Amino acid sequence: MTKESIRRLNAADQDFDSQLDALLAWESVADTVVEDTVAEILQQVRERGDEAVVEYTNRFDRRQLQSAEDFTLSATALTSALERIPEAERKALEVAAARVRDYHQHQLQESWQYRESDGTVLGQQITPMERVGIYVPGGKASYPSSVLMNAIPAKVAGVDCVTMVVPAPDGQLNDLVLAAAAIAGVDQVYTIGGAQAVAALAWGTKSIARVDKIVGPGNVFVAAAKRAVFGRVAIDMIAGPSEILVICDGKTDPDWIAMDLLSQAEHDQQAQSILLSSDAAFLDAVSASLGKLLDDLPRRDIAAQSLADRGALIQVKSIEEAITVSNRIAPEHLEVSVDQPENYLPKIRHAGAIFLGRHTAEALGDYCAGPNHVLPTSGTARFSSPLGVYDFQKRSSIIYCSPEGADRLGRVATTLARGEGLDAHARSAEYRVTGD
Incomplete structure (x- = not known):
């Protein structure tokens, strides 16, 4: 050089x-051929479920799957992989996982409330998502570190079920990836990838439950699929x-x-x-x-x-x-x-x-x-942040009015609602106004 x-x-x-x-x-994913291909895959999986997932997986990953059972891994498969890998690699994964878990514990947000002088209570309730899907590259590009970085924050947040999809081209699976899934506490693993895996997570099939959010890196087809399903489910980012x-x-x-x-x-x-x-x-x-x-x-x-x-x-x-x-x-x-x-x-x-x-x-x-390696790219650090526990928690506002609070706030709301021409809003608030 x-x-x-x-x-x-x-x-x-x-x-x-x-x-x-x-x-x-x-330029991020902008190829119309990719987008058209992805759109067709998403539609087929949405309409035909497991059958389409099997069909596309056989075509793109050179598999011979017969049914969804063939792409579903048991918990035993994960623990067996953990036992098979060399001790040095197992210890390295365990140390890394412990450090990632400890760091992300510091990110946990808690619910809060405060009471106003008239007894009205305001606050915020923090709850975890129920189901999250993590996409992990497979085959030659196998990254056990990605499993830890995506799954552990979700588990720390309290997500009920973490589902991992990982392609197995030619039937090849990486033991380090499966071992990392065992250490991170992944609940379900499906050996599928590409846009068909994203579609299955976004819409659900007979065998794969729909998730609330999809995270993790992938190729241009995965990125295009994540972009296409955004809104039906949440995603982490479109990584460059x-x-x-x-x-x-x-x-x-x-x-x-x-x-x-x-x-x-x-x-x-x-x-x-x-x-x-x-x-x-x-x-x-x-x-x-x-x-x-x-x-x-x-x-x-x-x-x-x-x-x-x-x-x-x-x-x-x-x-x-x-x-x-x-x-x-x-x-x-x-x-x-x-x-x-x-x-x-x-x-x-x-x-x-x-x-x-x-x-x-x-x-x-x-x-x-310890900090997450899933990070904003292509200048998006101007407005976005690393993946973290907060990405798997939701915030709900809490409003609990006392009679006095309903009277005080109702007068304000009534005035503003009538100013906007929304009479039912005004009358709804006015019904609770008890004073003169």
């Missing part, structure tokens, strides 16, 4: 804004390619920073890795490290394409300017590899997850630090 294999930008250049816009440009943005003062080992950039680039060719620094010589050093370290990666071709197409080393005049640029980008992952990084935290407005200090590799957040 040469220096030219990853672009160099300078925030001082007159056309920097347009260059940055071009770098960040990415993985991203990392590193702000460095030039004092961190360039090999460390280069490998942090590569950790995202190896995801896929559309992943994005960006480094911001005021030290031009450090940018040169990181570029050299990228060339040196890339050759040793099993996924070097994917990472090299990602860096060439969407990566950048950007020179800025200061850490403050780097934060300004970062806030504009609103990255999924933000590393602040500088002295006393906590001093800059109040200035960071938009980021999915913030990794402070030279020793805090983003990869720790992917697996075992």
Whole structure:
């Protein structure tokens, strides 16, 4: 890899804004062929249920299913996988799960109420969703960490039933994924994927109960299906390619920073890795490290394409300017590899997850630090947040009027309702008015 294999930008250049816009440009699922295919699958599953799920699963995943029983896994299958995996992997999953569970326990919201002077009670009741579906990639792209990150917050929230769908192309299932499901407390597992799995979760079939929310990553067909069923069920987000943005003062080992950039680039060719620094010589050093370290990666071709197409080393005049640029980008992952990084935290407005200090590799957040690795991408950190317990809890308002409160509020409501021309509203409130 040469220096030219990853672009160099300078925030001082007159056309920097347009260059940055071009770098960040990415269109989510917009292929009409994909959308038309997904629409047909959703309709068929909605109309024919399990029969359509079996048909599409056999076609796309090269299976020979005969009925829904063939894609339903028992609890024994999960515990058996947990027993089969090497002890080191089992312990690693257990440690990661414990840390994820502990972190998300801190997110639990509680119901609250307060009483006004006339006896009226107002408040909010927090309740968990009843059923949640989690989509987990299968086959070669098997991620047990995704099972933990999606299922554990739901269980901490108190969701009654967590249903996992995971494709098994050619009948292949990953023991680590099944073991993670056992550790996370997943209640039901179906070995199906694609748009047909999303449809089954959204509408329900004879064998698969309809869920209230669908979370988890998938390919373009899964993303398109999630977008299409949104409104019938809730979804977590439409995720774009993985991203990392590193702000460095030039004092961190360039090999460390280069490998942090590569950790995202190896995801896929559309992943994005960006480094911001005021030290031009450090940018040169990181570029050299990228060339040196890339050759040793099993996924070097994917990472090299990602860096060439969407990566950048950007020179800025200061850490403050780097934060300004970062806030504009609103990255999924933000590393602040500088002295006393906590001093800059109040200035960071938009980021999915913030990794402070030279020793805090983003990869720790992917697996075992504790916070969720399901994060907003493509600039959506400007208005959205990481997946958490709050995504699986609902809030209901509580209003309990005393006679005095009904009299006081009824007068206000009556006036406003008549102002809106809604007489029944006004009279409904007026019936409770008891005073003069």
